[in-house]
Amino acid sequence: MRNEMIGAVVRRAIEHPEFREKLLADPHTALSSHGFALEQRELDELDRIRKTVGEGSDGEKELIKIAEQYGVHPTPST
Numbered sequence: 001m002r003n004e005m006i007g008a009v010v011r012r013a014i015e016h017p018e019f020r021e022k023l024l025a026d027p028h029t030a031l032s033s034h035g036f037a038l039e040q041r042e043l044d045e046l047d048r049i050r051k052t053v054g055e056g057s058d059g060e061k062e063l064i065k066i067a068e069q070y071g072v073h074p075t076p077s078t
Contacts, residue, residue, distance in 0.1 A: 007072035014063045
């Protein structure tokens with residue numbers, strides 16, 4: 001379940017740039033406002049991911065690589 005939840009968050013961040021910006025700025029608020037209820041282990045993993053992701057298209061490319069590690073194959077925004 002952990003990988004599925006993290007994958008869902010990463011997919012949303014890739015497909016919705018406004019969510020990605022909120023997630024990078026204030027992850028707890030972004031997650032709760034989008035209905036994600038994660039355990040501390042998942043939050044810790046997302047925090048680690050958040051620290052490695054930049055902004056813009058480079059950030060999106062990095063998220064796609066991370067998503068694939070969790071078995072998610074999202075469609076990048078255009």
